[in-house]
Amino acid sequence: MAPTETPPPPTPTFLKLSYPAPRVLLIRMDRPSALNAMSTAAQWEMDAVWKWFDEEALLSVAVITGTGRAFSAGADLKEWNSSMSSDADPGSRMGNAPAFTPLSRRRGKKPVIAAVNGLAMGGGCEFVVNCDLVVAAADARFALPEVRRGIAAIGGALPRLIRTVGLQRASEFALTGRDATAQEMEMWGVVNKVVPRERVVQEAVRYAEMIARNSPDAIVCTRAGLRQGWEVASVEGAVECTLEREWAELQRGENMLEGLKAFAEKREPRWKGSRL
Structure with a gap:
């Protein structure tokens, strides 16, 4: 399977x-x-x-x-x-x-x-x-x-x-x-x-x-930021676009909290599937 x-x-x-x-x-x-x-x-x-x-x-x-x-x-x-x-x-x-x-x-x-x-x-x-x-x-x-x-x-x-x-x-x-x-x-x-x-x-x-190995949500958000920078003429315009969409969704997900918590607890994060 x-x-x-x-x-x-x-x-x-x-x-x-x-x-x-x-x-x-x-x-x-x-x-x-x-x-x-x-x-x-x-x-x-x-x-x-x-x-x-x-x-x-x-x-x-x-x-x-x-x-x-x-x-x-x-x-x-x-x-x-x-x-x-x-x-x-x-x-x-x-x-x-x-x-x-x-x-x-x-x-x-x-x-x-x-x-x-x-x-x-x-x-x-x-x-x-x-x-x-x-x-x-x-x-x-x-x-x-x-x-x-x-x-x-x-x-x-x-x-x-x-x-x-x-x-x-x-x-x-x-x-x-x-x-x-x-x-x-x-x-x-x-x-x-x-x-x-x-x-x-x-x-x-x-x-x-x-x-x-990285956060599934952070992967999606980071790639979106890279792609916006590649495809949109304005650097700041690309940043704003990613902030309004993928970054906003990233902050609402569990993986961001898990990554920060794992860092504070000095352990490997246990990621959940991406919902972005």
Whole structure:
């Protein structure tokens, strides 16, 4: 049985879920024959899993990785091409799906760590840019090759890259469509740590465990403050937004009282599930 209050949504075709440590969810994209590219059905699966993860009180952080030699090649371009045929329903086109790019545009409440085991291309690279921490295999490669296919990286990576790496580097990367190495992405600040491929999931889980030891409510509140600072132009505006929402909820929860009490009593805190 999963160590959760509610059962996870069924994920039979694309995702495999496991629990490598307390309060940690490991999501493995498992479509290696297609470089873990996401069909429309796969996008719906991931959308359902992220919604469940954010509401599941006994989980604090997730790690996502791929199977085989790829993290993810992004959207399934063969399916996308078929959906663009002249006799196809325009409303059914992959790019119009409500669950399109469910991680690259995810805001959510809880942190997600990318364990990039191999190729991260297109939407797969957009996933990485929006993750809270990134651990990459030494031989992983990243690219936004959409411009070479007549499309554009519309899943949120472009403005996020600007904030992370700056205009000139983001322009070079996105307008040329070229590959970048894990070491280059680490230098640019997209990747936290580069490790041998066989250690990439282990290292990501290690980070997840460090996060999961903390107050579930404080994790949600802290991440909200970080995200507001990343996405909102005004620093003070971001602070005020977090104070009005997540900080106000944090103060009403039991975990804040428990953390302070445990400190005063010189013991480890006994956290309850997050209700933020």
